[in-house]
Amino acid sequence: MRVDPSYVSNLVGSLDQAQSNEQQLTAELSSGVSVTSLSQNPVTAGENILLLNQIQQDDSFTQSSNLVTGSLQVADSTLGSVLSQLTQAISLATSANNGTMNASDVKAVGNQISGILDEVESLANTSYEGQYIFAGGQTSTSPFTTSNTTSPGITTYNGDQNVNYLSTPNGQKIQLNVPGSQIFQGSGANSVFGALNALVADYSTGAVNTTQAVSDAQSLDTALNYVSQQRVTIDNSITQVTAASDAITSDQTQLTAAQTNLMQADVGEVSTQLSLSETQQTALEDVISQLDSSSNSLFSKLQ
């Protein structure tokens, strides 16, 4: 039987292969990543892109939720202050309406309520990071101005009815603002500014038309309740953002674990393979050197 006399070159080929295998395994060990090129595992590489996309989206939502939580909290606490101002105005009006005050005391109450009106107006014009939060979409202009040229005075809304929503990665929409007119200028008896302006006018002369003043005070009470109701929308949004953010964070943790699992090199397995490959290489080298040193042809025996 004839044999291939150049079998050593085949052994060298195997040696090259063992070495390139070791290179790949060493690269995996040093980078900690099991898939270093697309061809190594095309399906994993594709899945990895999708997972990273979701993780990044979650990450971005977490940042957005921090931003909107700030502005929603400012809106909430502002409305809290408005409510306490209004409560104070109602108690002032009640005391002025019980008929025990003289004209100058009544005027003083009128002035205090006028002060409260100014305060509520400035609260309604609150801005967060330079944006007016109760102006609908017109966030760059101050939404409320009061004109005292008539009596009662008129507070005008300069914003619009625009409502913004934040979309979560799973498609939920969270309301981000309530237009100022909806909070402070509800229709009929629900208008805070209407009631406050009326009360200021009622007490401005010192002579109180009790029937009118009592009715205006009741209007203010109704408007206060209405503001409370609007505040619930903001509170709901805060709860929703917090809940969504928590859900997203836990989702992100899971996704990150999955992605790490997908791409991370199994150190134990890779080390074992590396050690196997090294053993193979040593064996091959020994075989080749043996063949090389002992003359492998009959000629060495011929004299």
Add this chain to the structure above:
Amino acid sequence: MGTINSAFSLISGALNADQAALSIVANNVANASTPGYAEETPNWQENQPVTINGVQYGAGVTETGATSLRDRVLEQRLDQQQQLASSSGARLTALNSIQALFTPDSGSASSTAGDIGSDITSFFSSFASLEANPTNNSLRENVLSSATTLAGDVSNAAASLNQQSAALDQQASGVTSQVNSLTTSLAQLNQQIQTASPNADAGPLEDQRQEDLSQLSQLIGINQITTENNGISVTTTSGQTLVSENTSFQMTSGTEAGVTHFFVGNTDITSQLASGGGELGGYLTARDQDIPSAMNSLDQLAYNISTKVNTLNNAGTDLEGVTGSVASPLNIFSQPTAVAGSAVSMSVAMTDPNQIAAAAAGAATGDNTNATAMANLAGQTIVNGQTPTDFFSNFASTLGATVSGVQDENTAQNASVTQLQTQNDALSSVNLNDEAGAMSTLQSSYQAASQVFTMLNTIMVSVLNLGVETTVS
């Protein structure tokens, strides 16, 4: 009746034959490492016996030259397999450079650089962040900077693909002159072989011809057809004649539509060569198939993202209250005119972040409806019926699968080449053990023949002296 004289002539013929055989063995040992050399064996021929008075006497031996140990069918099989292996090898090298542009992102910060997948997500996420505060300048800046990163990475990848295509084109056109010199040599060898040895193996000439054929098989896909008088015709795998008898047909190359095309005479054989095999086949497949397919995917991605985002941005109101129009459009990306080429030319046209139209048309600038709409593009099937991320993920998987497929193919073909090579070497390559054995045998037989000659000489002396020992010695 045999004579002592005839014994002399017979044994001196044996000495000549042994010498000739020894020189053949020596030539084998000398050429043990010569590429293409096929081991030769001496041809021994028994001389015609002489019949005298009805009795046959042997007339010795003649050495009639050497025969190369060769299996033309095996060599042809090896050449064919070599063509396939060279082709997939060249294609694999090209594909490896292509996939290096899309190394998987392991999720760490450093590996994200240049990763188009994460660029796409960052870009659409920047609109999602803008929803939270549509008038915030830093969020707007962020949209433009992530758009710039996306456009930069896409156009870089596309430019690299173009460079690789140009490099392959150059490598491919370099093959032409090598092919031509081999076919010229084959035609000359055909002529020499047909003259010198029309009916039998031509030995060294045949060695050269087989070596040329095997070199040619590394370069292009060929068919070999044996013709009369021991000639060989060579055609491309699809039948275009390159060598016929003693004539070779030169391959020429020329530029058509920006890439090198190959011709024999006036026939364009580029597409035949691409599917034929050999290095050239691999280069051409990568150049005309793999790179254009990757480029097309990038073009689709770039074109659809650019146009869809631009359309939406023009449909909204920017921070200055302006809505885009045909005359003065609010384009974030430079608007591509056609799908082809849009990846290379993808760039950000907008410089002022205030021009991002976060608000719906007619709405106040604090509105975020349009920002939401642009963020939602990430989840819409805007690129060939898939979301941008799904499209890119599929593209990466498909490319990876192609590379991995060619890799497997190449490994299998190389294994088959090795196997055939081993078979062929077992037959044709010089085995030094065999040569040592032959040498040893020939040595013995030469020594024996010399010994016979000496003894015959002694016998002849006895005959001439008629039994008296001293007269002639």
